[in-house]
Amino acid sequence: MNTQPVIIVLTQAALPLAQQLAKTLQADIHGSQKRLDGDPSITVLFDDAISHIGTLFSAGRPIIGLCASGILIRAVAPHLSDKHSEPPVLAINENGKSIVPLLGGHNGANALARKIADDLAGHAAITTAGDAHFGVALDEPPQGWRLANKADAKPFMAALLNGGRVKIRGKLPFDANKLPQSDSGELLLESTVKHQTGSTTHLVYHPKKLVMGLGAIRNADPIRMIALAEQVLADANLSPLALSCICSHTVKADEAAIHAVADHFGVPARFLSAETLEAETPRLKNPSDIVFAEVGCHGVAEAGALSGVGTTGHLIVEKQKIDQGTCAIAEATNIIEPQTIGRARGRLSVVGLGPGQPDWQTPEVSRLVAGADHLVGYSLYLDLLGAQANGKTRHDFPLGAEEDRVRHALVLAGEGKSVALVCSGDPGIYAMATLVWECLDQTELPDGAKRVEIITTPGISALQAASARAGAILGHDFCTISLSDLLTPWEAIQTRIEGAATGDFVIAFYNPVSKRRRTQLAYAKEILLQHRPADTPVILGSNLGRTEEQLRIVDLGDLNVDDVDMLTVVLVGSSASRRLAFDGGTRVYTPRGYARKRETITKEAAE
Numbered sequence: 001m002n003t004q005p006v007i008i009v010l011t012q013a014a015l016p017l018a019q020q021l022a023k024t025l026q027a028d029i030h031g032s033q034k035r036l037d038g039d040p041s042i043t044v045l046f047d048d049a050i051s052h053i054g055t056l057f058s059a060g061r062p063i064i065g066l067c068a069s070g071i072l073i074r075a076v077a078p079h080l081s082d083k084h085s086e087p088p089v090l091a092i093n094e095n096g097k098s099i100v101p102l103l104g105g106h107n108g109a110n111a112l113a114r115k116i117a118d119d120l121a122g123h124a125a126i127t128t129a130g131d132a133h134f135g136v137a138l139d140e141p142p143q144g145w146r147l148a149n150k151a152d153a154k155p156f157m158a159a160l161l162n163g164g165r166v167k168i169r170g171k172l173p174f175d176a177n178k179l180p181q182s183d184s185g186e187l188l189l190e191s192t193v194k195h196q197t198g199s200t201t202h203l204v205y206h207p208k209k210l211v212m213g214l215g216a217i218r219n220a221d222p223i224r225m226i227a228l229a230e231q232v233l234a235d236a237n238l239s240p241l242a243l244s245c246i247c248s249h250t251v252k253a254d255e256a257a258i259h260a261v262a263d264h265f266g267v268p269a270r271f272l273s274a275e276t277l278e279a280e281t282p283r284l285k286n287p288s289d290i291v292f293a294e295v296g297c298h299g300v301a302e303a304g305a306l307s308g309v310g311t312t313g314h315l316i317v318e319k320q321k322i323d324q325g326t327c328a329i330a331e332a333t334n335i336i337e338p339q340t341i342g343r344a345r346g347r348l349s350v351v352g353l354g355p356g357q358p359d360w361q362t363p364e365v366s367r368l369v370a371g372a373d374h375l376v377g378y379s380l381y382l383d384l385l386g387a388q389a390n391g392k393t394r395h396d397f398p399l400g401a402e403e404d405r406v407r408h409a410l411v412l413a414g415e416g417k418s419v420a421l422v423c424s425g426d427p428g429i430y431a432m433a434t435l436v437w438e439c440l441d442q443t444e445l446p447d448g449a450k451r452v453e454i455i456t457t458p459g460i461s462a463l464q465a466a467s468a469r470a471g472a473i474l475g476h477d478f479c480t481i482s483l484s485d486l487l488t489p490w491e492a493i494q495t496r497i498e499g500a501a502t503g504d505f506v507i508a509f510y511n512p513v514s515k516r517r518r519t520q521l522a523y524a525k526e527i528l529l530q531h532r533p534a535d536t537p538v539i540l541g542s543n544l545g546r547t548e549e550q551l552r553i554v555d556l557g558d559l560n561v562d563d564v565d566m567l568t569v570v571l572v573g574s575s576a577s578r579r580l581a582f583d584g585g586t587r588v589y590t591p592r593g594y595a596r597k598r599e600t601i602t603k604e605a606a607e
Contacts, residue, residue, distance in 0.1 A: 003087075005062040005112070006030050008053060014066040014094045015039065017120075021064065024119050025112075030056075033387055045387035047358070050075045055363075059370050062088040062108065064116075069102055076103065088112055096120040110137060136174050138189075141205055144335035145173040146241035148196055148204035155200040159187060173205055193242040193331060195234075208244040209332045211313075211341075212265075213304030214258055215248065215291075216325035222260035224324045229261050232327045236317045245270050245338035247304030249277060249295055253345045254451035257325065270308070271416075272342035277303035285318045305330035308341050343416030346452040348409055350436055351420050352427040352459025353384055357545025360460045368457060369420050376409040377422035385422065406435045407445070414448030426459040430482055430510050462569040463508035466541030469551050471580070471587035473539060473571050477505055478590075483520040484511035490520070497524050501531040506577060506590055509570040513561060521561050521570070528556060532575040537588045542568040553579070553586050 005027035009018045018029050019041050028043040030052065036042055046052035049067075053075035056063055065072045069091035076089060080103075088109030089102045099116050101109035105126070113124035138160075139153030147153060160166065165182035170191035179189075188202040198204035212232075216225060233240055246262040248255070250271045262269035274296030280303040281287055287298035297303055301319045309332035317329035349368040354360030369375070369388050379396040382389055395412070397405045409421040423431040433456045440450060467474040481496050482488065500507050507528075512521045528536070534557030542550045542565065552563070556572060564570060577590040 003060065003062065004028060005064055005088075006056055008049070008063060008065040008067060008072075009036060009042070010049060010067050010071075011035060011094070015041070017092075017094065017096050018066055021116065021119075025064075025116075027064065028391060043391040045390060047387070051366075054079055055366050055370050057087060057089065058367060060085075060087045062090075062104070062112065064090045064092060064112075066092050066094060069100060072102060090116070092116065092122075097122040098125065099123065100125045105137070105140070107140060108143065111142065136178050138174075138203060141173040144208045144244075144337075145191075146206045146208065148198040148206060148239070148241060152198050152200050152203055156187060156203050159201065170205075171207075173207070193238055195237050195239045206239045206241040207335055208242060209309075209313075209334070209336060210238060210242045210316075211245060211247055211305045211308030211330050211332065211336065212243055212261075213247050213301040213306070213308070213328045213330070214252075214261060214325060215300035215304075215327075216252060216255050216257050217323075218255070220255065220257035220324040222257040224322065225257040225261050226264045228320065228322050228325065228327050229264070232317055232320050232329060235320075236329065238317075238329065240265050243267050244332075244336035245308060245341060247272060247308045247341060249274065249297070249300050249304070250342075250448065251295060251451070252300075253448070254453075259345070268338045268344065270338055270342040270344060272304060272307055276307055276342065280306045283315070285315060301326040301328040302330075304328075308332075308336065346413035346416045346448065347418045348413040348436070348452050348454050349418075349420045350423065350427045350433045350454065350456040352423045352425050352431060352457070352461075353381060354460040355425060355462050355465040355544040355546075358386075360465065360545055362457065362459060364457045365459060368455065369422075372418045372420035374409075374412050374417055374419045375422055376405055376412070376419060378405070381422045381424055384424070402432065402435055403439065403443075406432055406439050407443070410436070410439060410445055410449040410452065413452040414446050414450070416448075423459070424462075426461040427456055428458065429461045429463075429480065462510070462541065462544055463571060465544040466508075466539050466551070466569050466571050469541060469544065470539045470553060470571075472589040473506055473537070473573055473577055474508075475590040475592050476574065476576065477503075478508065479505045480508040480510060481524075482510045483517075483524065484514070485517070485520070493520065494523070497527050501528050504531065504574045504576075506574045507572045509572070511566060512564050512568060512570045514566055518561055521559075521564060524572075525556065525559050528572060532556065532573075536575065537573045537577050537579055539571040539573075539588060540564060540568055541571070544569075553588060 005025050007018045007021055007027050007029045009015055009031040022029050029041055030044040031042040033045040033047050057076045058079050072089055072091055086104045088104035088107055090109055090113055091100045091102055099113045099122050101113045110126050117124035138157055139150055141147055164187045165180045165185035166187040166189050167185045168176050168189050172191055191205045193210055196204040243265050245267050246269045248258050248271055250273050252258050253271045259269055277297035281298045283306050284299045284302045292298045305328045309330040313330050313332040315330045319326050319328045351365045351368050374393045375382055375389055376395040378399055382394055409419050413419045421432050427433040479500050536556040538554050538556050538559050540552045580587045
């Protein structure tokens with residue numbers, strides 16, 4: 001997850017303050033397309049502030065809005081769920097004097113507000129009780145720390161506000177000098193990697209200094225691997241809350257059991273090369289020549305744990321083994337930042353933008369594009385992303401280089417990157433999704449590319465858009481046929497046309513014509529006229545959702561190949577499809593059969 005703050009700017013007047021904050025906070029600036037287009041300091045431009053802010057919030061990005069608080073509240077309100085996981089959201093007025101943490105106060109918003117107030121000589125409007133009185137958030141420690149039981153913090157703070165005094169045990173994640181202390185105090189604050197339950201008078205903080213190394217057989221049982229990890233922690237009296245990450249070999253990047261353990265403890269899984277793991281051999285307690293012969297290093301669990309904690313860390317639990325895998329734990333001297341260890345499992349999101357209209361892009365596509373660092377696709381499709389592509393690395397490919405696109409996207413993801421492969425329409429309908437799986441199945445790829453996470457999200461296809469624009473021609477059974485013989489033999493296409501004609505399906509023809517190919521649609525028309533009336537409605541939809549959109553409804557008998565191009569989808573009705581004059585125009589629909597149902601009900605009622 002990208003936790004770099006985003007500064008939201010809606011006016012030119014607020015831009016100088018945004019630029020000042022961006023330098024001190026290492027933040028991105030996202031600005032209004034209408035008012036701020038062309039300024040080089042803006043990383044991302046957006047059209048709809050409410051939608052854009054909501055997407056950032058859902059992605060976990062800290063948000064600093066140089067705008068009215070009401071705008072931020074309306075934007076994030078539909079996405080609120082768990083206050084313990086929500087990112088910081090701050091509102092700052094345009095002169096920078098009032099800094100208000102609206103959400104995520106104990107997830108960093110209060111600390112961020114104080115820092116901004118110091119930088120701008122403004123006022124941080126902190127409203128949470130502990131922060132306001134002592135300047136310390138006992139219930140929400142900073143990043144890299146976990147409180148054993150959040151429910152204990154409120155009564156603990158109440159006792160403190162009532163005059164209680166605290167004892168300190170260990171190094172705490174905040175300035176304890178701000179709190180009233182006494183060696184005989186009835187309240188205890190403690191930090192430890194050991195398991196402690198704590199109480200309403202004893203708050204326990206766990207520093208994320210532990211790394212769990214895991215090895216696993218191929219297709220290991222996730223339940224048994226989780227049980228092994230829990231048992232190892234319990235036997236050593238270590239708290240799962242002190243875990244920073246799970247480390248393993250890169251060949252295990254696609255091992256479900258490894259990810260199941262990481263998900264179980266709510267920590268990231270990180271993967272290290274054989275060379276990196278082998279460098280830890282001198283520190284291993286249980287090196288294995290058998291393991292070296294299989295994966296190129298003398299240990300995975302112990303080496304992964306040790307590599308994760310660095311040269312100053314040490315092994316505290318030697319390799320424990322079951323028939324499904326191995327587990328070891330090491331402790332670092334300082335808080336661990338998992339993103340600095342090895343690499344994550346790469347992710348390839350195969351997304352479809354719809355036919356072209358921004359409103360037809362699904363929220364899931366927007367979220368996946370926002371979460372990607374690299375965009376791969378045909379140049380026109382990447383251009384259609386508009387401001388969504390700003391700040392990301394583009395990998396443009398020409399039309400016709402489909403396999404090159406897919407291979408490049410897989411290789412990038414195989415290096416641990418988050419990649420979006422951008423298509424139009426629905427990526428699973430005559431688009432890149434099927435080629436992703438075909439390349440994985442039938443082509444040579446680097447090992448890492450075969451172990452990535454793949455997410456395919458549905459989009460709105462051209463056939464859906466054309467049907468919706470013209471009425472509901474897809475209301476009953478339908479099929480799609482591509483008339484391009486570039487990848488499919490013409491004989492096979494002929495067979496499909498004849499079968500669809502005989503079956504009386506509504507048919508959506510994709511790739512109907514090209515500059516060199518003009519006869520296939522004429523052939524399809526000839527065959528269809530043998531099975532359905534000449535006045536069968538045909539919908540011609542081109543550039544749907546774009547400014548150049550054209551939608552025409554013609555009779556099958558009058559269908560002219562010269563009226564169709566490669567950007568046109570052709571929907572031919574069945575023998576049951578009907579026209580309806582409506583609202584000054586014509587609509588087309590295909591009855592589902594409700595008329596027969598109404599007749600049956602009427603007949604039964606009469607009897």
